[in-house]
Amino acid sequence: MAIQRILTHPGGAHKDEFLACSLLVAVHGVEIVRREPTPEDLADVTTAVVDVGGEHEPARNNFDHHQFPADSPPICALSLVLMHLGVYEDARSFCDWLEPAEWFDTRGPITTGKWLGVDRETMAKLNSPVDVTILRRFAKVSRLGPGDAIWEVMKFIGEDLLEYLRSLRARLDFLATHAEFWTVGEDEVLFLPRTEPLPEEPSAGIGRYLESIGKGTSVSALIYPDRRGSGYGLSRHNDDPRFDFTRIEPEADVHFAHARGFVAKTSAAEPERLRQLLAAARI
Template identity: 60%
Template sequence: MENFKLIVTHPGGAHKDDLLACCVLLAVNPSPIERREPTAEDLDDSDICVVDVGHEHKPEKRNFDHHQFPRDHEPTCSLSLVLQYLGVYEDARKFCDWLEPAEWFDCRGAKDTAKWLGIERDIVTKLNSPIDVTILRRFARESRLDAGSPIWELMKMIGDDLLDYLKNLRSRLDYVGETSEVWELNNGSGLKVLFMPRTDPLPTEPSMGLGRYIEELDPDGKSFVGMIYPDRRGDGYGLSRFNDDLRLDFTKIDEATDVHFTHASGFIAKTSATNMARLRELLEMAYVEELMK
């Protein structure tokens, strides 16, 4: 457990990186936040976290600024540094798809980030949310935030949820790795699906983490086309595409007597079948061969 007494970050306009860095720190050690320029004493005091200000990255003193890094440094923001310090940065980069764009946006700006993403500059602005705007504006106008303040409490919730997500997902992936099976389609295509058997107790969301686990098995995303997992609403199984791969179309099994639901777009189906041979058969029936030519 971390033990510090205060978080200091810069005054004026707030950005996602400094706000989220403070959120994560609140989750590990709820502390007051002061938005001001740090003093030399602050920077030298390891009981004070200095975030996104101070021109110093010294995690041993809990100083997390990136503005002194050279221009060609890999995009790294204050949130990156805090996540590195807590030992969860690698998992965050793997499992939080928003993190790398946030690093780019903070370090390179909207124009370069849009170019890196391969989109037009105006699309970046169109993705802005009033949720982001309000939280950042309300955070920016405070000089000090303490427990009980609505913004402080919301920030702690955000930090709690982020760290819980990373911790629980990693545990879930370890469990999936121990429990699941990789099936190869019996049609010569070489394509695979991930099968998650029914367990007792059944997880609240049986499909959680399956896609992320496949990404670890197959970083290129070319071998796997689907997932099979226990239906949390019944005794059967759910069948779904992986990354919406069109080589599986579950509308093709809509007429099967043991299939009680297929989405009109073909990306998911539900079956009462529990026999593995039958589940494999349904997969073969849903396969779209012409897309392989």
């Protein structure tokens, strides 16, 4: 049966249940009630019980983590909802903020700071009025539904997160199908040929793709279709110093080279010519 309401705990609010509820709002578009659950709530498959209730039973849409042993991995209610939606592994891979959020919610700020290698004061400096105000306003209400400002913001957040994960997965699959790896001198380079239709942002996701296949540090340069012309963009990967694209600025078919040397644009489209430009830019 479809979820008809989301129930989470009253009182102080945290990013954990706020984001977990945001995802469920994006999927189901239902109201949020903030109170302690009853046994009937936990048994009702049409009520998603989030971050409260002492039960993780996704078949009944119950997503609490507080009953887990103290030495269990840092898994929070947000983690459980992401798992339920089938996007947890991608979220752990591609949302750099997720693992620290899991640690913060399950281990607290001091232990999380030690894990990150920073002190608690440094972590506090990362807060902003965006975090404070939205969570404070969420904590002050007992019920939220369509038309309420915070509910609508939560829907946006959940939709954007799911769209990011699902579109990135599709993008990575596209790159796995089309990307080629060249060797220029002693360096490995990723080449993405032009396809039709051309993606809106041809270079999007390349860094994540390289990380996902274990080439995040071995590839030193990228070649990808220029979305503003018929040629290609050439850039360092992770600002690798082995390429300086100011070296090819005098070439007739190079119409832009950044003064800091990390990117250039060329009207060249033939692979052999692109290899020549890369070789010339190599230090």
